[in-house]
Amino acid sequence: MTDITNAPAVPRKATSTELVAASLKRRRRKQIRLQWIGLGAISIAFLMLFILVASLVSTGWQAFTQTHVTLEVYVDPEEVPEDRLPRGGFRDVLGASMGQMLPDVDMSARETARAVEGILSNGAQFELRDRVVADPSLIGQTFTMTVPVSDPYDQLNKGLIERETEEVNRRVKDNEIAWFDTLADSGAISKPFNWGLFTNADSRFPELAGLKGALVGSFWALLTCFLISFPLAIGAAIYLEEFAPKNKLSDFIEVNINNLAAVPSVVFGLLALAVFIGWFGMPRSAPFVGGLTLALMTMPTIIIATRAALKAVPPSIREAALGLGASKQQVVFQHVLPLAMPGILTGTIIGLAQALGETAPLLLIGMNAFITSAASSPFDSSTALPTQIFIWADSPERGFVSRTSAAILVLLGFLVTMNAIAIYFRQKFERKW
Amino acid sequence: MTAVPFLFLILAVVAGYVINRRAARLIRDGGSRLHSMTSYHGMFSALLILVPVLTFILLWIALQGPVVDRITMAGLPEGVLDGLDSGGVQLVLAEIKSVSRGQIFGTPEDWKIAAAGRYVILHDRADWWLFAAVTILSLALLAFARSRVAADFRARQGVEGIVSGLMIFCSTVAIFTTIGIIASLSYETWRFFERVPVAEFLFGLNWEPQIPLREDQIAAKGAFGWLPVILGTIVITVVALVVAVPVGLFSAIYLNEFAPKRLRSIVKPVLEILAGVPTVVYGFFAILVVAPAIRSFGQSIGLDVAPNTALAAGGVMGIMLIPFISSFADDALSAVPQAMRDGALGLGSTRGEMMTTVLFPAALPGIVGGVLLAVSRAIGETMIVVMAAGLIAKMTINPLDSVTTVTVQIVTLLIGDTSFDNPKTLAAFALGMMLFLVTLMINILALRIVRKYREAYD
Amino acid sequence: MNNMRKIERDVKMTDTKITARSVNVHYGDTHAIKDVDVNIADKTVTAFIGPSGCGKSTFLRCLNRMNDTIDICRVTGEIKIDDKDINHKSVDPVQLRAQVGMVFQKPNPFPKSIYDNIAYGPRIHGLSKSKSELDEIVERALRRGAIWDEVKDRLDQPGTGLSGGQQQRLCIARAVATEPEVLLMDEPCSALDPIATAQVEELIDELRQDYSVVIVTHSMQQAARVSQKTAFFHLGNLVEFNDTGEIFTNPSDPRTESYITGRIG
Amino acid sequence: MNNMRKIERDVKMTDTKITARSVNVHYGDTHAIKDVDVNIADKTVTAFIGPSGCGKSTFLRCLNRMNDTIDICRVTGEIKIDDKDINHKSVDPVQLRAQVGMVFQKPNPFPKSIYDNIAYGPRIHGLSKSKSELDEIVERALRRGAIWDEVKDRLDQPGTGLSGGQQQRLCIARAVATEPEVLLMDEPCSALDPIATAQVEELIDELRQDYSVVIVTHSMQQAARVSQKTAFFHLGNLVEFNDTGEIFTNPSDPRTESYITGRIG
C-alpha cells in the first residue's frame, strides 16, 4: 500500500526495548511520587478533620458532665405553707439546708446567706418547688435532693477556674472555695453525666442550659423541610429527567436548579424574610418558616441527586418495560423509581444533613431568639441547633464556652449519623448492572 | 376541628377509589374489555377528589383567620373604633381574641365581650362551612368521577395527566424560587441605586458603610464602592481554591486509581463528613485555632500577619471544599471510559502516566465544572467568613492581610440596626443581587463547559 | 457446508401482517433508514441481516414505535399492522407495544422475582382477574419460553440470578406472556453461548406457530437456520428481501452476494 | 464460496515468538481459560476464533498482562515471549506492554490531537530525543497505519473526530509507534464498516512483515482472509490450533467443524 513497508528495516528493535528499559526506573519513581502526593493530600484532609474534632473535644468534653451537690432538705411548713403553693420560700428552704451542711458559716448575715445560696444553681429552687407541688405531703418532711451547682462552682470543680489566680481576679472568692471544699470533703459533691444538656431547654444559666429547645426546633424545621422538599424534589427530578421535552424551558429550569444549588444561603434568608415573613405574614422565629426556607435550599440538592440516581438505572430496564407495553409513567413509577430509591435517599439524607447545619438563613428569620421552652408545634417560636450554638457562643458566662463546643459536637454527631445512614444505604443497595 | 375536613377528605378519597374500581370491575366482568385497568379507574377518582379538595382546604385555612377577623371588626357597634388608627384597631382585635380565649384582664367593655362571643361563633361557623363545602365538593367530584367509568374511558391517561400536572408544578417551584429571590432583592436593590449611583457602586474603590442609620446617630459618612468587597471575596476564594483544588484533586486521583478498595471505602465517607460539617463550626475553627496559629507562625518568621488574615478564612473554607472537589473529580475520572485506560496501559504507560496524561486531561471538563461550582460555593459561603474574615474593606490582594467579603457585609448590614430607607441597609440587597448574578454566571459557565466537552471522547 | 439445512422446510405463506411503505428514519442528521418497503407475513420468522450499523435495529424498533423514546429520532412513511397505521394519532403506543412484543439483544430481566418478571405484563394490562389465573398465565408463558422446568422451583428468586441463556429465555417468556401478535427480536442470541443459542433458536421455531416473528441477527448462519424470509440491509437500504433459501443460494443483488460470501461484513 | 481466497498464499514459518503452557484463567469463580498450550510464531498472523464468550479476549489479554488490571482475574501457567516468562516477578508489565502492543475492539483514540495520539507512546517511553525525531516517528507510524495520506494535513485535530475506520487505523498506528515486537488485536474490525474493514485487513497483512500479529475475530471469513495460523476456542478450551487452511478445509475436531459450518455460534 505504501512505500514505507518495504523500506529497509531501521535497526530499531534493540534500541526501543533498551530505551524503554532505561526509562523505567525514572517512570516508576514518578508514579510512586504521584501516589505519595495523593496519599499526602488525603492525610492533610484527615489531619484537618482530626484537628477540628480534637479542638472541639478538648474544650467541649467538660460540658458533658455537670457538678451536682446532694442536700438534705427539710421543707419548713413556715416557709412553704401548703395553702400558698406553688409560691413559697423555696430558696430559703434550700439556704437553710446549705447552712446545715456548712455549720461554720454564719448564715444570719444576709450577704453571706445569699452567697451560700449562690452555690446552688438558680434552678434548684424550682426543682424543689416542682417536687413539692407534685407531692404536697413532702411539706414538713426531710429528704435528699441532688441539684446542680451554679456555674462558677462547676468551673471550679472542673479546674477551669484556677485556685492560684489572685483572689480579686477570680469569680469564686477564697471563702467560697473553702465552702465548696467543705462540701466536697463531706462527699456531697458529685459530677455525673450532664443529662440536662439534652433534656433542658435554653437558659441564662449555663448549668441549666440544654439543647432540648434547639433539638426540637431543628426537628420541626427538618421535618418541614423534608415533607416539603422531598416530594417536590422527586416530582421535579422525575419530570425533568424522564418526561420533560428537551427544549429551552427545561434547559432554563435546569440552569435554575443548578444555580439554586450554589446560591449563597444568606440569599435564601433574604428571600424568606421578604416573601414568607414580609408578604405572607408568617410568624418570625417559627421552625415552620425555617423549614420552608431550608426546603428551598435543599430541594436542588435532592433534585440533582435524584436525577443522577434515575440516570444510573440502565436503559435496558426501561426498554424492557416499554417493550411490554407499559406506559412511561408505569415504567418510571414501577421500575425506575424503586431502583433509584437508594440513591435518592442518600442524596436526601445528605441534603438534610446540610440543612441541619445551616445557620445564616435562620439568623435572618429570627430563629436566634432566646426561648426557655421547647416548641410544641412547628409554628411556635424556637431556635435550632446551629443558631443555638451561635447564641451560646455570644454569651458572656464562662460555662457557655465548653457548652458551645459540646453543642457543636452534638450537631456533628447528628451529621455523622445521618451520613453514616446514607453510606449504609449506598452500600447495602448498591447495584451492579 | 381542623382535623375533621382532612379526615373527611381521606374518607372521600378512599370511597372514590373503591367505588370506581368496583364499577370498573363490574363492567369488566360483564364482558367488555376495559381500556384501562380497574385500579386506574379507582386512582382517577381518588386523585380527582384529592387534589382540588386538598387545595381548597388549605386555601380556606389560610384565609379563614383574616376573613373572620374582618367580619368581627365590621360587626362592632358604630363609633367604638372612631379615632383609632390601624394599630389601635389591631389592638382591639387582639383584646377581643384574648377575651375569646378566656384570658380577661381588668374589665373589658361589654361590646368587646360581645364581639368576642361573635368571634367564637364565627369561627365555629366557619368550621362548619368548611366542612359543608368539603362535603359537597367531594361528593360532587365523587359523582363526576363515577360517571366517567366506562369501558373505553382512558382512566390511565387521566391519572397520568393529573400526575404529570403535579410533577410539572413541582419542577416550576425552582423557577418560583428564583423569581422569589430576584423579586425580594430587586425592589430594595433598585431603591439602593436611587440613593447611590450604579457607577459609584460598581466602580467605587471605597466601601465604608458608616453612614448614620438615623439622623442623630453617631457615625461618619459612607462610601459604597463594592470593588474592595468583591476583591476581598476573590482573595478568600483564591486562597480556598489553592487549598482545596490540589488537595481535592490529588485525593481524587489517589482514591480513583491507587487506593486499595478497603481504604477507599473508608476514606470517601470520612471526606464527605468534611463537607457536612456546619459552616458555623468551621468559622469557630478558623478564628480560634487557625488564625492565631498562622499569626504566631508568621510573626515567628517575621511576617506581618493580620489577626483576621484571609489565609485563615480562606484556608478553612478550602478544607470545607476538599470533598466537594474530590468527589466531583472522582466522578469525572470514573466516567472516563475503560477503553481509555486500556488504551494507555496497552501502550505501556505506568498507571501514573495513564492518570496524568490520559485520564486527567479526558476528565478535565468535568473537573473544571466541579471546580467552578466550588468557586460559587466559596463566593457564597457565609458563616465561615462572618466569623473569621474582617469587616473592613481594603483594596489589597495580600492574603496575609484582613479582607472582607460580600456575604460578610450582607450579614453585618442586616443583623443589627436596619433601616429600609437608608443605603446602609439597602446595600445588603444590592450586594445580594450582585452575588446572585455572579453565581448565576459562574453556573451558566460551568454548565456550558460540562455540556460542551461532555463525552467528547466517546 | 450445510448452512441451509433448515431452509427447505415448508414455507406456507400466510397473510401479510405488517406492511411498511417508504419508511425513512433520521437520527438528527443521520439518515439511518432510507425508503424501506417491506411486507412481513404472519406466522413466519423473518430475519433482518446486514453489516453492523446498517439499520436493522432501527427498522425493527419502528415496528413497535420504540423509536418514539429516542428524542432525536424522526420516522416518516407508513407502517401498518393488520391494515392499521401504527403511527396514526389515535394509536396509543402503549397498546401497540402490548400487541407487538419485543426481546432485546442483551437479556434484561427486571430485578424482581422470576414470577413477577413474567406477571408484570399481564398485570399492567389487566389480563387476569385472579391470582390463580395469573399463575396459569405465568406457567404457560414459562413453558412456551422453554424454561419452565429449570425455574419452576424458584419462581420467587430474582430473575437476574439466572444464567445468560436462561435470562434471554425468561425475557422471551415475558414477552410472550402479554399475548402479543408480533414478536420482535433484536439479536436475541448475541450474548449467549452456543448451547443457549440452540435452545433459543428452537424456541423461535416453535413460536412461529402462533406469531409473526421478526428477528435481527448478524449471523447469517442463524438467519439461515431459523427464518423463512430474509431481508438484507446495507447502509440503511433494504437491498434484498426474499425467501431465505433464495437469498442464501441465489442472491439477486451483488451487495448481498458480497456479504454472504464474506467479502464484506 | 471463496472464503479461502487468501489461505494458499505462502506461509513461511519463522521462529516461535510466544509459547504458552497450561494457562488457566479464572474470573472469581468463572473458569474462563482451561489449560491452554499454544506456540505463536514470529512474523505471522495468528487468528483466534470461537463463539462469543469462549475466552478469546481473555487469552489474548494474558499475552501482555492486561488482565493484571482486572482485580478478580487470576492467571496461572507459563507464558514465554522470546523464552522469557512474562509473569515472572522481574518483568515489569509496563515494559512488557511496550513490547507487546494491543489494539482493541472499539477504537479508543485519546481525546487529544492525532499527532499526540501517535506520539503518546514514544513520548512516555522516551523513544525520541528531539522534536524532529518525534515527527519522523509519528509520520512513519501513520504511514504504516495506512492513514498518513488522510490525516497528514490535520495532525493537530482531535483523533476523536475521525471516522470509525480511521480511528481504528489510528489506534493501530499508535500501537505501532512504540515499536512493539508483537501486536495483539481484539476484534479490530467489529466496529467498522466493510470498506474500513478491508483497509484494516490489508494493513494487518502488511504488518506481518515485521511483527508477530495475533488477532481475535468472530468472523471466520476474516480469519480465513488474514491469518496464516488459526486457533479455535470453545468454552475456554483451545480446541484446535493449526494452519488456517487446514482448519477451514479439514478440521480435525468435530466442534471446530460444527462451528465453521455454522451449526453453533
Added chain:
Amino acid sequence: RDEIRIVGSSTVFPYTQAVAEQFANNTGAPSPIVESTGTGGGMKIFCGGIGEQHPDITGASRAMKASEYELCLENGVTEISEAMIGFDGLSLAVSRNNDFAWDLTLAEIYLALGAQVPVDGEWADNPYTTWDQINPDFPAVEILAYGPPPTSGTRDAFVELAMHVGCEELDFVKEGGFGGDWVEENCSRMRTDGPFVEAGENDNLIVQRLEADVNAMGIFGYSFLYENLDNLKGVMINGVEPSTDTIADKSYPVSRPLFFYVKNAHRGVIPNLNEFIDEYMSDDALEAGGYLAERGLVALADERRAALQDAVLNGKSMEAPE
C-alpha cells in the same frame, strides 16, 4: 399570641433573657421570646405600630432618640414607659499575660484608634502604628484593638463616650477652638488601616482572641470582662479601673445607661405583660445584689430604683425626648 415579644439591644439582651427566664420559672407562663436585633433595629420594629404583630418591649443601650419617638407617634405608639435599668461599662481589656500596666487617657485612645489625628499641626490620616509613638512610656508594641462594628449601639456609645471626648481633649482641637459639630464630623470614624479590627457582634470571640494574642486590646461590654477576669484585665482610663463601683459612680468614664421601653397600650391586652414588667422591676432583679447584677449589670442607686419602679409599674408614659 400568648407570649410576650421582646426585641432590641444586644447589650440589654442578656439581662432581659435572665428576667424572662426567671419570670417563666416563677409564674409558669409561656416564656417570652427575646430577640437581639440591636438598639436601632429594635426601635424600628418596636415603633412599627401597636397590635399583636408588633413587639411589646424593646431594649436599648442608649435613650430613645427624638426621631425614634416621633416614628412611634406616627405609628400610633403613643404611650410608652421608659425604664432605665442600670449601667453598662464599655471596658477596654487586655490579656492577663500582658505585663504592662495599661493606663490610658481618652485622648490617647483617640490617637490610637481615630481615623484622623493631628500630625505636625495638620489634621491627617492616623500615622501611629505602635503605642510608644503615642506616649513614650508605653511599650513599643503594635496597636491592635478589636471592637464592635458600626452597626451596633456599642460602637455608637464608644464613639460618643470615648472617641469624641478624647478628641476634644486633644490640644489641637482645644487650641483650634473646634466646636461640637466639628468634632462630630471629624472624630467619628475609627481607623480602617489595620490597628482597629472590627470583630463582629460576637464579644466572646473577642475575649478568646485576646487570650490568644497578648498585645491585643479589646473593646466590649463590662459583663464579658467580669466573667473573664482571671484571663483578662481591664485597661485603666484616666487611672480608673473598670469595676461595678467605678461604673456606677461614673468615675470610669466610658459607661452608659441601659433602658427598656414598654408599649403601655399592650398592657392588659397581651397576656402576662404586666406580670413580666413586675418581675423586671422587682428588687430581686434590679437591686445591687440582684440577679441582674450577678450578670454584670451595674445597678441603680436605691432611691432612683424606687422612683423608677413606681413610675414603670404605674404605667407612667415618658415625655418626648428633646
